[in-house]
Amino acid sequence: MERNRGWGLTMSERKIRVLVAKPGLDGHDRGAKVVARALRDAGMEVIYTGLHQTPEQVAEAALQEDVDVVGLSILSGAHMTLVPRIKELLAGRQMADVPLMVGGIVPEEDAQKLLAEGYADAVFTPGDPLEKIIDWIKEKCRGE
Amino acid sequence: MQLVKELLEGNRRALARLISLVENGDPQKYDLLQELYPHTGNSYVIGITGAPGAGKSSLVDRLLKEMRRDGYSVGVIAVDPTSPFTGGAILGDRIRMQDHALDPGVFIRSMGTRGSLGGLSRATQEAIQVLDAFGQDFILVETVGVGQSEVDIVKTADSTVVVLTPAGGDSVQTMKAGIMEIADIFVINKADLPGAERTAAEVGVMLDMKEQYDWRPPVVSTVTLREEGIDKLWRSLQEHRSYLETSGKLHQLRKERVRRELTEQVEHLVKSRVWQQIRSRIPLEDLIEEIVQRRRDPYSAARDLLANIVFPHNDS
Ligand SMILES: Nc1nc2c(ncn2[C@@H]2O[C@H](COP(=O)(O)OP(=O)(O)O)[C@@H](O)[C@H]2O)c(=O)[nH]1
Ligand SMILES: [Mg+2]
Numbered sequence: 001m002e003r004n005r006g007w008g009l010t011m012s013e014r015k016i017r018v019l020v021a022k023p024g025l026d027g028h029d030r031g032a033k034v035v036a037r038a039l040r041d042a043g044m045e046v047i048y049t050g051l052h053q054t055p056e057q058v059a060e061a062a063l064q065e066d067v068d069v070v071g072l073s074i075l076s077g078a079h080m081t082l083v084p085r086i087k088e089l090l091a092g093r094q095m096a097d098v099p100l101m102v103g104g105i106v107p108e109e110d111a112q113k114l115l116a117e118g119y120a121d122a123v124f125t126p127g128d129p130l131e132k133i134i135d136w137i138k139e140k141c142r143g144e
Numbered sequence: 145m146q147l148v149k150e151l152l153e154g155n156r157r158a159l160a161r162l163i164s165l166v167e168n169g170d171p172q173k174y175d176l177l178q179e180l181y182p183h184t185g186n187s188y189v190i191g192i193t194g195a196p197g198a199g200k201s202s203l204v205d206r207l208l209k210e211m212r213r214d215g216y217s218v219g220v221i222a223v224d225p226t227s228p229f230t231g232g233a234i235l236g237d238r239i240r241m242q243d244h245a246l247d248p249g250v251f252i253r254s255m256g257t258r259g260s261l262g263g264l265s266r267a268t269q270e271a272i273q274v275l276d277a278f279g280q281d282f283i284l285v286e287t288v289g290v291g292q293s294e295v296d297i298v299k300t301a302d303s304t305v306v307v308l309t310p311a312g313g314d315s316v317q318t319m320k321a322g323i324m325e326i327a328d329i330f331v332i333n334k335a336d337l338p339g340a341e342r343t344a345a346e347v348g349v350m351l352d353m354k355e356q357y358d359w360r361p362p363v364v365s366t367v368t369l370r371e372e373g374i375d376k377l378w379r380s381l382q383e384h385r386s387y388l389e390t391s392g393k394l395h396q397l398r399k400e401r402v403r404r405e406l407t408e409q410v411e412h413l414v415k416s417r418v419w420q421q422i423r424s425r426i427p428l429e430d431l432i433e434e435i436v437q438r439r440r441d442p443y444s445a446a447r448d449l450l451a452n453i454v455f456p457h458n459d460s
Contacts (some may be wrong), residue, residue: 014168015231015258040232046254050239057245061238064252066160094157 016044016141019067022051023057023086024076031126032073035103038130044137055082059089062098068141071133074104084119099140101133151278156251159278163253166270172269174409177270185398187219188385189300193326194307195220199333201240202368203307203377206356208244210378213280217249219275219283221268226256230430231398233257237286261266265296272300292334299326302397303384305377307331308347310339321366324350327361329380335365335373359387361451422449 019035022029029051029093036046047065049057062070070090074082083102090098101122111123122136147165150158161223162180166173192200204220211218222237225369235254244250254272274282285301306327332344349365363378385441388394426449434440 015256017164034233040227040234041230045226045232045254047254048234048236048239050236050243051243053242058255060245061252063157064160065238065254067165116431119293122282 016069016137017065017067018044018069018071018100018137019045019047019049019058019062019065020073021049021053021061022073023055023058023082024074025052025054025074027071028075031075031103031117035071035130038134039137042134042138051077055085055089059087059093061094061097062090063093067098069137070098070100071101071102072104074106075107079104079114080087080108080110081107084117096117098125099108099135099137101134145176145177145279146459147175148404150436151274153181153182159251159274160253162274163271163450166274167255167267169360173270180273181278182366183279184273186434187272187283189272189283189285190250190381191285191287191301191440192307193287193304194331194333195309196288199305199368200288200307201237203305203331203333203366203398204237204244204284204286205372206368207249207284207378207381208241208351208372209371210374212244212247212249217253217279218279219272219278219280220250220286221255221271221275222252222285222286223255223257223288225288231258234399238407251278251280265300268403269300273398300401302388302394302414303328305329305381307459308335309334309341309344310337311404328359328384329361329377330363332363332370336367336370340365352452358391358393359384402419417455418450421453425452 005021011027018039019031020039022032032048036048039046047061049061053061058070059096070130071081072083072086079102083100087100090096090100090118099121100119101124102111102120103124104126106114106123108124111120111125114120121140124133124136147162149160151162162176165176165317170176177372178204192204194200201222204222208220210217218391220241220449224234224449226233233256236243238252241252244252253275255267255271258267268287272283272285287296289306304326306329308330310332330347332347334340335344336395342361344365351360351363364373364377364380366377368374377423385394427445431440435442435445437457
């Protein structure tokens with residue numbers, strides 16, 4: 001992109017924007033920060049909103065920042081209430097089609113349910129390599 | 145355009161989408177801005193700049209509170225640096241402003257500095273236009289004050305706040321000269337830390353070196369954690385605004401801005417038209433190869449390329 005600028009092209013500088021949010025009452029955000037840094041290093045713009053976000057705050061930040069992907073880090077075990085709630089709030093903001101990924105300690109059974117019911121588009125657990133998350137996001141944002 | 149219509153009806157999703165379109169340099173960008181333009185010119189723009197960690201985001205958060213209390217709607221553009229190596233960025237300014245996340249009178253947008261020098265100030269300027277058309281009374285632009293591009297952004301602000309801290313003690317001397325000159329108001333934030341008075345005094349000494357002022361920048365000490373000095377900062381901003389308005393300086397500022405915008409637009413149009421015609425006619429790669437091999441030179445080649453450019457006067 002950069003190298004074309006000399007040719008007077010108004011190159012579209014499409015960048016993938018990702019919201020990394022920590023809804024709920026978890027005590028720390030180490031995991032979320034590791035993911036945020038990995039996404040930055042993969043060339044993405046990561047909007048990070050800090051700890052203890054309410055579902056409404058998460059959805060509203062996603063809207064104002066016009067993100068391409070919403071990422072939720074949830075370690076508190078409250079994923080089965082938080083994720084559907086946030087999906088619903090996003091839908092209420094014309095953002096039903098924005099891919100939503102969940103990272104954290106989510107039992108396989110819950111993950112399957114969230115995916116099957118369309119609340120989440122991907123669930124990652126602490127064992128997953130960061131590349132897997134990066135690749136998934138890139139795949140989701142391709143061709144937009 | 146549907147999006148413009150929705151924005152004018154107060155749709156926040158449309159506002160967010162339009163900021164992305166202009167920031168990404170969408171091909172429709174100038175058509176969109178053209179449609180928005182009649183609805184702009186009503187926002188008052190405040191730039192807030194200073195070193196990383198000076199407390200700019202915290203100040204924005206506190207200022208938002210004051211402005212909302214007085215019933216004004218506010219747009220925030222918070223700019224953080226893009227990594228020059230990866231092109232990515234972590235935009236974390238919202239963390240300090242989350243108390244306002246659900247306030248319908250506040251709209252916060254984070255931006256990375258992305259690629260080019262001029263590009264950032266243009267993207268910021270255009271995002272301001274979009275927020276302005278949306279009807280925000282005030283727009284706060286937070287930028288890291290380290291380089292020329294930030295100084296440029298500040299040129300698009302009506303009032304500029306430069307945030308200093310006591311940390312290091314010699315912050316005043318090491319501040320870029322250009323940045324010191326753009327301040328309409330100085331804030332000494334973290335006034336709870338040792339050395340704050342000295343920093344304020346140093347700024348005062350620096351200001352005394354000039355003898356005559358139409359507007360002498362006030363120096364306001366703040367402690368954002370304890371909400372100290374924020375009311376004074378808000379008052380200083382309002383005073384600066386009425387100074388600009390009554391002296392006719394605001395009109396002058398806005399004329400300068402339009403002059404710049406017009407110049408840039410002409411240059412943009414000329415450039416894109418020229419390149420469009422060149423690219424449609426000439427295999428550039430071949431020409432470049434010829435120049436590399438010294439069978440031609442870039443100087444005469446450029447003149448030849450331009451010789452056949454036409455500017456029809458009756459197209460849109
Ligand atoms: N001691 C003290 N710390 C402050 C004050 N204002 C902000 N900070 C801290 O300074 C750090 C950077 O603040 P932030 O607003 O993010 O700065 P920015 O990078 O300029 O936007 C944070 O840890 C704040 O808590 C203040 O008035 N006093
Ligand atoms: Mg900040």
